[in-house]
Amino acid sequence: MSEEPPRAIRRRQAALFRLGSVMCERFGEGYFAALPAGPGVYFFSDDTGRLLYIGQSSSLRARIGSYRYVTQGKHPRRTLRLVARIHRIEWELCESAAGAIGRESELLLERRPPFNRAGVWKGDPWWLSAWAGPEILQLRLSREKGGIGPLPPAFRHVFGSLARCVYRASLPELPEHRYPCGLMNAAVPLSLTLRLPAPQQALQHFIEGACGGIDALLALLDALPESGSPLMQEFWLEERERLENYAGKGKLCFEEGVGERLCGVEGASGFVLA
Template sequence: MEASRTSSKQLKLFHLENPLSVRLGAEFFRALPAVPGVYFFYGQAGELLYIGQSSDLRARIGSYRHVTPEKNPKRTLRLVHRIVRIEWEECATPVNAIALEAKLLLEHRPPFNRAGVWQGEPWWLKIEASSNKVLLELTREESGTGPHPAGFRYVVGSLVRCACRVFQPQASLSTYPHGVFNASVPLILSLPLPDAPVVAAQLKSYAEGLHEPFLSKLEEMPLGATALEQEYWQEELERLRKYASKIRKLGEAKVEAVASK
């Protein structure tokens, strides 16, 4: 009986240990340089899985050792379990790292990267409000906020779904506007929401780069009653966070590039 209990504990400990720590060892992560650069994750057959960039390679790559089912989406968990080799390329500045990542993403289009793997026309987002309705329109014409990157249409989907959740928390998912759960949301969306001018102002602020007010409201919301709900809303929040982080980094890179001239 005692042997069985010991075995059970060992299995639990093994389950909790991050696969990257097991495969690569703590020394590998301690030896990573704390400098700007681009990193590459490879799978068992040598295939390139993911490309990322950071102003601190040691901190960013090391963070993947702390990925857990409670905090991260399944996509990230699947990525971590497939990584067997990590490489990196140091860059002189964070600006250089951002530029190199953008170039390599278009060249290689790794399967675990979503943003930046193809270059399309930019989007513009128009937001209007009446007393009880918010109207959003995604367009290629220069009108409203923009320009936004080609993948912004997917961000708008998460933004709209999360807005419905934040500003009408008691509403059933079945009452959400038609098409809002499609991978590519309709280009024109009408959202019947209370306090529509307030909602429109929050969405416009996010679209203009002032992400924190809306993200703060979203982070205050409980993730859901079931594991499936929690996973879904965690992924939505993660998508909006990543987009906000990307836009912030691009803004910092532009400022640094201008200052260095």
Template structure:
């Protein structure tokens, strides 16, 4: 009689777990019962140290998106943040605009270590763009350009704007077919994109960069939801960030005098 085959089992049972650390720590019902209302939220570690402050037009949608943070698709900084979260609190606001204003106030007051934008005033950015050889070409730079001066946090919102414009221009293109630089968490400072109508794309992106994103938001809302839940939550997060950016329109375009940081508002020394 032949010997029975030897069955080897993985020594890493958690490797194939479909639940990330937040689902395991808080449970699915915690995220399902979050309010679908605008507000600010707070992440705290096991020692009650405040790690991060954020805001959203829908607390349930934004906080739920953190359940899908995985290695390889998100920055290591975000992975470290999620691993350290042991308490989640929130504060409901009257409107998305009120949530944005409240977040700005709290960021300057507390300066959590995992927040980058909004905790100090840094060097502004400028945006240049246009159609070159049938492509949409975009450049974010420190020297004076066509649109600006823009807030120091614009560097991290540039990728969101470019992705949203690309999706509005190519709604049938799945995200895995996007140009490599466009799907990085932090898009390169220079992008060259092939689009059906690059002139329209530049006008739309330029308007959104100036704070007028109504047309772009309407186009995004008209696109059918993505097939998978993680992709739906990804695009909800991108739209959420775009809407938040547009709501900050009066603070996005800085006055021309804001070309150097105030020494009294330089970043604090932080150890993560």
């Protein structure tokens, strides 16, 4: 078995180290400080001018600037690949955060950038089943009709963020490195079983969040002390923004009394994360 030459190892390690600061190297710190602070849509392109990604935010400066902190081990490989290819940044200002959300939806369907997953096509809806027992919260996302729904196709990308935020609000003293590893994956399993001290309350927050009502959950998160690591602070800000974007789209319509039906759902077996 051959070993990699030490010089090759050093080059590889240096390349990984530089990945976290590639945006600063390419654009400079002053570039990000000069970005507009208002709402809008932003566009990332490669060195040939090909559009890679479209996003939106209530603060372009904060959102675009957050890509400076993308690092290996903290972000999905897809995001790492995107950041490595960004050579041009453009934006379009909007009158309001709601206007930015609507404009992004239009542009995604029109231009379908390769690094966007949600919103580039009108896929099949999702249905959510959930159940709370003694110290257990079970969640299951399915294409089969039943439980809460129909949820928009983009809910697959919100499912993990909502589960992580509910978990954090339920166990505020637990440091992130002790979270179940499956829960911190970029794409969590479609079936989850979480061990929590107050599962009924967590169930309510999850149902409300799936229906676009995130105010109560965000209030709990806002009351928590910030994580010590700047990377984790940025991570939770991104999670919050993902929930806010989902709630702001206002696409959900639910039948009256669906919550009472959901409380009787059983058999949401899946991965036990504890």
